[in-house]
Amino acid sequence: xxxxxxxxxxxxxxxxxxxxxxxxxxxxxxxxxxxxxxxxxxxxxxxxxxxxxxxxxxxxxxxxxxxxxxxxxxxxxxxxxxxxxxxxxxxxxxxxxxxxxxxxxxxxxxxxxxxxxxxxxxxxxxxxxxxxxxxxxxxxxxxxxxxxxxxxxxxxxxxxxxxxxxxxxxxxxxxxxxxxxxxxxxxxxxxxxxxxxxxxxxxxxxxx
Numbered sequence: 001x002x003x004x005x006x007x008x009x010x011x012x013x014x015x016x017x018x019x020x021x022x023x024x025x026x027x028x029x030x031x032x033x034x035x036x037x038x039x040x041x042x043x044x045x046x047x048x049x050x051x052x053x054x055x056x057x058x059x060x061x062x063x064x065x066x067x068x069x070x071x072x073x074x075x076x077x078x079x080x081x082x083x084x085x086x087x088x089x090x091x092x093x094x095x096x097x098x099x100x101x102x103x104x105x106x107x108x109x110x111x112x113x114x115x116x117x118x119x120x121x122x123x124x125x126x127x128x129x130x131x132x133x134x135x136x137x138x139x140x141x142x143x144x145x146x147x148x149x150x151x152x153x154x155x156x157x158x159x160x161x162x163x164x165x166x167x168x169x170x171x172x173x174x175x176x177x178x179x180x181x182x183x184x185x186x187x188x189x190x191x192x193x194x195x196x197x198x199x200x201x202x203x204x205x206x207x208x
Contacts, residue, residue: 022055027064034070035077042081042161044137050168057172067173071165078161079154082140086153089144097141111141118142123156130160 026033034056041047053074060067089097098108118125118139126148129139143153 022052023058026052026055026059031065031069031073034065035073038074038077039081039084042078042137042140043084044140048133049136049164050133053165053168054172054175057169057174059172060169061173067169071169074165074169075158075161078165079158081137082157082161085137085140086144089141090147094145097145111138115142115145118146122146122148123152126153127156127160130157131164136164 022037034052037047037052038049041049041052056065056070056074057067059065060070098111119142126139126143129135140153140157
């Protein structure tokens with residue numbers, strides 16, 4: 001556990017650097033950048049929503065964006081992204097998807113574990129998976145393999161996505177906009193620790 005916390009603290013430094021990059025990128029390319037980045041993120045490509053969304057929230061707090069419009073753009077983009085993964089898994093055999101895992105940010109053991117976890121928990125896996133870093137897009141694949149009914153897939157996905165988006169946009173809007181740099185640094189470190197420990201806990205449970 002101590003090692004996990006130390007790793008998370010290190011991630012908080014990486015988080016700060018990435019946040020600076022994405023803040024500049026979003027400022028330069030606007031809502032279109034948010035839209036494209038979040039489609040890629042939801043489709044399991046290595047785009048960190050835990051960095052992009054706080055950066056967008058910060059820019060909204062400074063008047064560059066409208067926070068409600070950001071939320072709408074992110075929601076639509078996420079739905080497009082999870083749909084891509086769902087139908088890839090729905091129409092392709094597992095073996096075909098496994099051969100191309102390098103295109104995603106996941107490994108076969110991870111996918112096998114979450115496929116097994118999905119088989120045990122179904123809808124709950126889709127819901128909670130949307131609020132976990134590293135595996136947010138991953139859960140669309142087991143759902144597609146199982147041909148999960150679309151009503152359930154989208155209902156539980158959108159619920160989890162909404163909670164995740166509000167939390168991270170709010171984090172950027174309020175915490176990163178704090179007048180005290182110390183408060184912002186502590187908030188960033190705390191977010192990194194919580195997300196990392198939550199991810200490790202769920203991965204451990206899914207492996208059992």
